[in-house]
Structure formats: structure tokens, C-alpha cells
Amino acid sequence: MTAPPLAGSACETLREVQTRYGGVLLSAVLRYTNGDRHWAEDVVQETLLRVWRHEHRLQPDGGSRNLLPWLTTVARRIVINDRRRRACRPKEVEVSEGDPGFFTVQDGTSQILARIVVLDAMAKLTTAHRSVITEVYLHRRTISEVALSSGIPPGTVKSRLHYGLRVMRAEREKRGVTP
Incomplete structure (x- = not known):
């Protein structure tokens, strides 16, 4: 089956194809993929990539026929080929931390990154807050x-600890680091 012609550069x-047929094509492909939207979007992208690759076939006469049958x-x-490809491959299995086959390799990267985040957050604190956090946690x-050692009331120590930790938590969240 050859594609009907369409005028314009690649x-x-x-x-034009994406604007005119994108939504309709996605609906059709969603049916082919049994509602798997991510797979359907990948298929639509691949289809549009093929339009771009074979653009020379789409515009020899500058006609304006409906491309939807060719696109679908x-x-x-593409969906059929994906299904065949998946059938030949071993099935992918999701493994979570609770599964007996789950293991992680400790390379120290996460500890180094955590240390960098903590040190940067500590640098944002005032000297008073930093010294209280250092004494309590380190x-x-x-x-x-x-x-007793710093000569300030326990309530002030608690307050500095609380506000210092709050600043550090905000810094961590700003960087997108989870505990």
C-alpha cells in the first residue's frame, strides 16, 4: 500500500499530518493497544516518524487525499510487530524491595550525594543553629x-534545633532529595 500524496516540505x-490526524490516529491506536496509552503514544510517534522518513512518497502530485487509512x-x-517482538522475548517481571530476588549494589554514591546535600544545607544555617545541630547529631x-556547655537555656537549644532542621529539610526538598 502506498501513501496518498500531500503537498509541502517534510x-x-x-x-500538517500531526495536526490533522494526530488525535484520530491516537484513538485508533488506543484500541489496537487495548487502552495502553504509553504504548499507543509510542506507536503514533513511530507512525509519524515513518511519515517523515517517507515524505517523498506523500507529495508527488500535491493531491489532498485522506491519509488516515494509510496511517492506521x-x-x-507497528502494533503487530511490537506484539511479535514481545512474544519472542522473555517476559519482563517487576521486582520490588520485598521480593526475595531483589538485591541492590551499594556503591556509596547515594551516601556521597546525601553528604553533599547535608553539607550544603548546613552552610545555609546561622552559626548558632549549625553548632546546636552539630552538637546534638554529630x-x-x-x-x-x-x-549546659554553651550556656543557653534548653528551650533555646530546642528552638535552634527545630528551626535549623526545618531549614535543612527545606533545602533537601528544594533539591528533590527524599529521605
Whole structure:
């Protein structure tokens, strides 16, 4: 089956095809893929890529016939080929942390990144907040020990600890780092 002709350059042709047939083609492909939208979008993209690759076939006479039958045939063939390809491959299995076959390799990267984020967040703190957090978390001192050694009331230590941790949490979230 050869494609019906369409006028314009390759980019214009592709843009016109996508505008004119994109939504209808996606609906048809969604039926072919049993509602799998991600797969359907991939198929539509591949179909449009083939329009772009074979643009010279689409415009020899500058006619304006309906391309939808040709596009749906190309898309249907792509889906069929995908199904055949998937049938030949071993099935993909999702593995979660709770599964006995799940394992991770500890390379230290996440620890290094966490350390960088913590150090950057600590740099944003005032000296008072930084020293309280350092005493409590790094030196493992209690609030009363920190208050006694620094000569400030325990309530102030708690307050500095709270607000310092809040700033650090905000910095972590700003960078997209999860605990």
C-alpha cells in the first residue's frame, strides 16, 4: 500500500499530518493497544516518524487525499510487530524491595550525594543553629548537655534545633532529595 500524496516540505507535511490526524490516529491506536496509552503514544510517534522518513512518497502530485487509512495501516502493523517482538522475548517481571530476588549494589554514591546535600544545607544555617545541630547529631549530646556547655537555656537549644532542621529539610526538598 502506498501513501496518498500531500503537498509541502517534510516538516510542514509532518506538522500538517500531526495536526490533522494526530488525535484520530491516537484513538485508533488506543484500541489496537487495548487502552495502553504509553504504548499507543509510542506507536503514533513511530507512525509519524515513518511519515517523515517517507515524505517523498506523500507529495508527488500535491493531491489532498485522506491519509488516515494509510496511517492506521502503518500504526496497526507497528502494533503487530511490537506484539511479535514481545512474544519472542522473555517476559519482563517487576521486582520490588520485598521480593526475595531483589538485591541492590551499594556503591556509596547515594551516601556521597546525601553528604553533599547535608553539607550544603548546613552552610545555609546561622552559626548558632549549625553548632546546636552539630552538637546534638554529630556529637550525640542531649539537649541539656548542649544547653549546659554553651550556656543557653534548653528551650533555646530546642528552638535552634527545630528551626535549623526545618531549614535543612527545606533545602533537601528544594533539591528533590527524599529521605
